[in-house]
Amino acid sequence: TIGPPLQRAAGVDAFFGDFLGVFAERATSQPTLDVSSIRGGYQGEGARAIIPAEAACTVTIRTVSGQDGEAMWSRFVEHVMAFAEPGISIETELLSSAHPFLMS
Structure with a gap:
């Protein structure tokens, strides 16, 4: 089976859930929201205990049949904006x- 070789390659002792039955579906055809980068604060060598003046992140939202990418983006932005405290500016940009x- 593919389970043990993939576990070794991933460096994990076990996968959660019904791995062999739903792995391909989870990995390729279910909606996801991934944070692909986070930037902010001190970027040099060593640690610094500071609160950055600004920060940024990049997210990817994978949609599936029946979902609209722009509508999902709007819902994401609405959710993020709900956390904006007074005096905090949040800017968003839809890149694509x-x-x-679905490919077979």
Whole structure:
């Protein structure tokens, strides 16, 4: 089976859930929201205990059949903006959007 070799390659002792039955589906055809980068604060060598004046992150939202990418982005932005405290500025930018599709 693919389970043990993949576990060794991933460096994990076990996978959670019904790994062999749903792995391909979870990995390829279910919606996801991934934080692909976080930037902010001190970027040099060593640690610094500071509160950055600004920070940024990049997210990827994978949509599936029946979902609209721009609508999902709007819902994400609405959720993020709900955490804006007075005096905090949050800016968002949709870099790209495409309709979901499934390949076989």
